[in-house]
Structure formats: structure tokens, C-alpha cells
Amino acid sequence: MSNDSASQAPAGTPVLDCSRVSTGADQTRTSSYGDGPDSGLAASSTGRHVTRVRRAEEALWVSEERYRTVVDNLGEGVVLLDADGWIIASNPRARAILGLDVDEMTGRTFFDPEWPSVHADGTPWPIEEHPATIARTSGRAVTDMVMGITHSSGARKWLYVNAQPFHGASGGVEGAVISFADITERKRDEDEIRALNESLERRVRERTADLEATNRDLEAFSYSVSHDLRAPLRAIEAFGQILLADHADRLDAEGIRVLRVVLRNAKHMGTLIDDLLAFSRVGRKALERREVNMERLVRSVVQELRTAEPGRDTAFRIGPLCAVLGDQALLRHVWTNLLGNAVKFTRPVEHPEVEIRCERVDSECRYTVTDNGVGFDSRYADRLFQPFQRLHQASEFEGTGIGLAIVARIVQRHGGRVWAEGATGKGAVFGFSTPQGEPQ
């Protein structure tokens, strides 16, 4: 192969400059067997020999062409170093990535002080630890390195670098092949994503801290209500009772009636405070997620209701109920309210009946409580689940109107819905659903 590259490499070093091709076609070979008495015979064998040589050369040339094309068109930059680290060859992509031309590349070493490299965190990369250095001195390949270099324009570029030693015929390390890809864009995107993630996480932390502060405020408020409001209320009621018990003889009938009004209102206020606290506690309590045996829960609530009103013999029919993933304590509130209502509103009925059923539809469990009580005017059904809304007068049925609001809130926290159907005098059906999967 003719050595016609303008390389400044030390003499005697084979040059594999991929930008130039030494074509066998340029050469002429003269046969050493050309003149002489046997030239005829010799000529033909020589001719065959020449042909074979020429074919070999052509094959070599084609093979080299092929490789040259491959290397020239790689998306990665390829640089060849000799055993001392001199750059002996580079492909166009390598030069494009680094922003250098052939003259600037050749005759330099890869660890030229004008080309300092850095780690991903910006710290300098010592030459001894450079992949190229390791490859060409120890014969060990070094792969998957992320290196920061300075483009000829001065801009920082990030390279993904592999260094492979190549060995000569003798087996010794004769140099190294460094291949690298430009990952500047990718690294920039990764850094941006990381920064966004961090900022997002920070915002989530701040938001959570805010919510926790709000919850603590609410808790403190509820605690204060539970203690501070109850004490004066107790005094009002208690001293009112004392007045009634010990000084009734000094009051006329109207005075006594008025006093009773005061006492009745104090008692009602106590119930309102209790209900308000219960309602706020429902929103505040952390939702537990455990398998809840609804049948066992319902039976337990029914037992409680029976014990509370022993005179009343309500017939409860409990169908099979699917278990659910949720908060047992809160779900107990749901059943206590719904079943307690059923018992309350069937009070005027001679044979009170309450039926509890469950239906699995699509991905939810639908529970229903059906009673044969006084029912309600369905025109006002949308008020049922609102706090402190009532569809019956206090003189008919006691209550503050918070029970169903509590039910609605708890069911909502479990990811379900509530509904109710009824007609005046014809009983009512109250239902709630829970999705089959995880509650929110």
C-alpha cells in the first residue's frame, strides 16, 4: 500500500487514514519473470500469479472500501490512537463532534492539554484515568464512560465513550480505538427531567406540609369545641335543672314552661356539637384499608340497635354481603346511621321490617337497606345527604340531619356513591356502593 497521506506521524508507523484510499488500481506491478528464455511458460504462470495477486489486491481494496464506507458513515465518532497516544486516524463524525478538521486532529494526542475532559459532575478527568490511556497502556477495554469535553467553539459537549485496545501481530498493544457518541442533547434532557422531578417533589412536600398544617388546625379546633363549648353548655343545662328541681315553687306555670324551653334547647345544642364533631372526625381520620367482613359488621350493629331498644322487635333480614377493602370503624358509622334510621322511621309501623342486601355489579358492590317505614317525599331527595337538612319535623322524628351527611362523606372517601329512593308512606331504600378495588 502506498504511503501517500500527509500524516505527521512518526515515520514507519502504518497509516490507516480513513479519509484517503490507497487504491491498488494506481499501482503497476512488474513481474520479475518478465524477460528470459522461459518467459513464455513463465509468463503464463506469472500471468496467473499476477492475476491472483491482482485479484487479491482488488479483494483487499474492496474490503477496505467497504470498511472505510462503514467507518466514514458511522453515527459514532471513531478515533485511532497509536501506542503512544498519537491520533493516527479519525472518521468524519469524530471531527464533526469535536469541531475539528483533519489537520487539527492529526499529530495530536488524545490527551492534549488543550482538550481537557471532565466527569459528569464537572470534576476534572485525570489523563491517567482516561479510557484511551487505560486501553492503550494496560490493554484493557473501558466502556460506557460519560465524558465532558470542550467543543472547538468553546461549548461543553457530552460524549459516551468506549475505548478498545488493538493488538499487533506480536500480541502487544499497538494502540487503541476510541468510539464515542454525542449525548449532549440527551444529557441535557435528562438533567432537565431530573430538575423538574426535584421541583415537583419539593412542591408536593410543601403542599403536604400545608395540608398537614390545615389538618392540625382543624383538629385543634375540634378539640377546643369538644371541651370549651361543652362546659358552659353543661352549666346551662345543669343549673336550669336545679332551678326546676329546687325552686319550682317560686315559678308560675308559664315560668316553668319557659325554663323547659331553655333546657330543651341546651340539650339540642349538645347533640349538635356532638354531631359536628363526629362529622369533622370523619373527614380527618386517616383511612385504613383492610378487608372488612360486612356481614359480621352488620350483625354487630343490629345487635347494638336491638339492645338499645329492647321493646321494639324489628325484623332484620340480612342477605349475603360481599366483603370490602376499607376502614372498619368508618364503615361501622355508615351501618349504624343507615340501620338506625331504618329503625327510627319504622317506629310508627306495626311490623317493622328492614332488609339488607348486596349486589355485585360491574366493578362495585352495591349495598341496600330497605325498610317499610314512613318513607319520605322523593321531591326533596337531593337534600337527604346534605348536612343538617331534614325532611321530617323535629316533632315527628328526632335528629339533627347529620347522619346521612356522615354516611355520604364516608362512602365518598371510599370511592363510592350513595342514593336513596322512597315515597311518603311507602318505606324507603337507601344504598351505597364501594368499588371493588382500592378505596381512595
Add this chain to the structure above:
Amino acid sequence: MSAEAVEILLVEDNSDDVELTLRALRRHNLANRVHVVGDGVEALDYLGYDEADHVPADGYPKLVLLDLKLPRVDGLEVLRRLKSSEATKTIPVVVLTSSHEERDLVESYRLGVNSYVVKPVGFEQFAQAVSALGLYWLLVNKVPT
């Protein structure tokens, strides 16, 4: 205070509640054996908490009725000190409070309270609860001498 030994220490800052409690105790003739203090510091002083070998002039009470929300030193702190001192840890302490917050319940029992009663809002129930308490802890329940 009277000539009779003090049997109940009532720690309560609300004077109306004090009056109601005494009324209730009167039903079983326990009212004249009550010493009332208005906050945690007075309670601890009365029991001689900070002084070694101090025994109250009227002897240790047989029952402490303790409210939780007290000025200066609060009820739970009083409870903690009572139950951690050799001299006073055997005295039955009944917390009588408006709070039925779970955390107060948990903490009180953790500190070794003997009983936790939430003051009913209705007076009649309150009176019944208090008189039942007095009756039980002073007459039915036994303590070491």
C-alpha cells in the same frame, strides 16, 4: 375543709363544675370530705410532690378526681407525676373531663389512670355518674392501707 378526713381531692378549675360535682357527691354524703384545688400546681403542692417526706396534714386522699384541662400544669402532667411517685402511685385517680378525644384516653391509660369518665352534658346523668364514682371508689373499691 372540715373536721372529717379529706377523702377526695377534686382538681377542677371550673367553679360551676365544682359546684355541680359537690352537689352530686352530696347525694351520698361525701361532699364534706372533699378538698378542692383549682389547678395542677396546687394539686401537686397539696400532695407534697416536691418535698420529700411531706405528707398532707389530713393524710393522703382516697380518691383523686382529676380534670384534664387545667391552667399552669395540666391534668395529664399531674397524672404522670402522681403515678410515678412512690408515695402517691397507689392512690386511685379518676379522670373526670369533657374531652373524649382518643389521644387523651390513650395517654391517660398509658400513664396508669384507674378510670376515665367523660362528663355527661346533661346534669342528671352527670350527677349520677359522679355520685356513682364516689360510692364505688370510696366504699366499694378496696385500696391498701
